[in-house]
Amino acid sequence: MNLTDFNTLTFDCYGTLIDWETGIFEGLRPLLERVKPPLTRDQVLEAHARHESSQQKYTPARRYRDLLPIVYKRLAEEWQVPFTLADCVAYGRSVQNWPAFDDSAAALQYLKKYYKLVILSNVDNESFAHSNAKLQVEFDAIFTAEDVGSYKPSPRNFDYMLEKLGERGIAKDKILHTAESLFHDHKPANGFGLASCWIYRRHGQEGFGATMNPGLQPKVDFRFDSMADLVKAHQDALLQK
Template structure:
């Protein structure tokens, strides 16, 4: 089901000019995770003459990724491939799973991400909050132009969003840096991993609805309840434009 929230900010939302920190989900918000995942799968399918449906692959990935025996992402892609390959009609050889993981350093940013982050970094301290491991984050950060003031990965926190403990470590960093939780705007595309829990923790949030032109949640688990965000845009460019307009007002 395609979900749409009111565009821009709610009447109760604070002005974008009042924040000091922007915290970001990385994979799916800034890095095109779905294209990065489906491209190598499509290539394997083409090599073996197998029809390939990207949305079906994303649905299978989503189910496999959240199995009890899941490992840290993206090392877990090797295991995930073994689960989904038979269902997609692809060869199950372990070498293909390793190939899926090996493609991660080449995952690209959404076309608007790096430029928008460069603009936002002129006004805020940017903090990455990613469920990816540190080795993968380093590649993603390079693709984005290394815009971050600080970064927290699953290796650093020992947990994954939506665990509040992940956010609490970031709050502790912000406080040690001289800021407060109220100085933070959390920016993300995942309702499940970010928008819902950020609301529960009292953060102001901004939903970047990357799949606004597509139904469903793709490779991301669907939330049990939709959370109306404080701010809602369909691209990072829209957020950067809104910030500049608020500061110019």
């Protein structure tokens, strides 16, 4: 299997292209300043993953920017610190401030020359529009949790994406699903027989950060530590053709 075997890259966004762990941690800073004793970054991210995953299960049709305020409330209650509704709402809107990884925009602009680029993301459309501006590329299709009415790892999201891409003549065996999260992306991608590329942003760190533990390690066909490494591997593959 080679990177040049595919004509479409389907991307998770948050954690893969957008540095959501930094965005989450900075967005929660006003709350974290009131937590005693202080929590480590990974303690914060793991608690966030737990409450976010739970809330997505119970309210799958809620838009992400309206789901995050509930996560904020659950965290404040768990850590026993005061909060206001305004605090919760502000956190829900913080996605627009989450930064792109330094290599994302340039990598996407390069890959756009060779592939159709598609987003499959656990986000709402308004929040993604802000992130898309940071990524500086026009995607060929954007499928959000708001569009589908559920959140990955639900198979509904992958069913929806494959149906819509199939209507455009894009065969499943020409799709490479490219993502950081083993829980949200690679495990369900395995269930659909999709080839997958792991962008392992958390390499060198322990645990799963802002994503849940996937349990049994899913199969991945390619692994790179960054989008820049993916680009380099594609350039090398072209030279070998």
